[in-house]
Amino acid sequence: xxxxxxxxxxxxxxxxxxxxxxxxxxxxxxxxxxxxxxxxxxxxxxxxxxxxxxxxxxxxxxxxxxxxxxxxxxxxxxxxxxxxxxxxxxxxxxxxxxxxxxxxxxxxxxxxxxxxxxxxxxxxxxxxxxxxxxxxxxxxxxxxxxxxxxxxxxxxxxxxxxxxxxxxxxxxxxxxxxxxxxxxxxxxxxxxxxxxxxxx
Numbered sequence: 001x002x003x004x005x006x007x008x009x010x011x012x013x014x015x016x017x018x019x020x021x022x023x024x025x026x027x028x029x030x031x032x033x034x035x036x037x038x039x040x041x042x043x044x045x046x047x048x049x050x051x052x053x054x055x056x057x058x059x060x061x062x063x064x065x066x067x068x069x070x071x072x073x074x075x076x077x078x079x080x081x082x083x084x085x086x087x088x089x090x091x092x093x094x095x096x097x098x099x100x101x102x103x104x105x106x107x108x109x110x111x112x113x114x115x116x117x118x119x120x121x122x123x124x125x126x127x128x129x130x131x132x133x134x135x136x137x138x139x140x141x142x143x144x145x146x147x148x149x150x151x152x153x154x155x156x157x158x159x160x161x162x163x164x165x166x167x168x169x170x171x172x173x174x175x176x177x178x179x180x181x182x183x184x185x186x187x188x189x190x191x192x193x194x195x196x197x198x199x200x
Contacts, residue, residue, distance in 0.1 A: 031141055035196030038074045038147040053192035056105050056150035063088040064105065064152060066113045072147040079110030081149065089115045098124045098158040102137045102200065108146040115152070116140055130155065139200050148196040155187045
């Protein structure tokens with residue numbers, strides 16, 4: 001015979017707080033969930049296998065580029081991000097000498113890419129090596145509803161500031177950032193992503 005224990009939940013009690021939508025009001029947690037659920041699922045090259053990535057790289061004449069067109073999932077909806085070249089950083093400014101910072105390449109509309117950031121700017125002189133300084137540099141938060149495509153780590157040289165430009169095509173700034181010349185030049189290292197990393 002069915003019976004009710006004394007500590008059984010009252011079926012009339014509102015349990016909506018236990019549901020996902022009620023329990024995850026915290027913005028940081030919501031963004032973290034989006035970071036792993038909004039992801040690259042394939043590309044338009046070849047057979048659209050899951051290993052196709054955006055192939056983020058230095059732009060041909062300015063900024064950066066997304067070499068491969070890819071399909072992404074944003075909020076459960078599939079959309080196509082086109083291959084693009086000579087894309088500019090969304091936030092312009094200057095990084096001081098001997099610093100390192102990471103910028104996130106993502107799509108906020110599902111069709112085109114943008115480069116946002118930095119998350120923070122780290123002085124390399126505060127660390128034993130440039131590698132440790134780069135590890136301390138963090139990506140900016142993924143924008144609401146966006147999907148991560150990759151990121152770039154920019155290293156400013158010890159004697160020259162690194163300036164994010166608006167697409168100047170001079171020899172010193174044709175890549176979207178002025179990095180000096182010769183042995184004083186800074187570096188840019190690009191990494192492709194399938195989804196937003198947990199701790200980068």
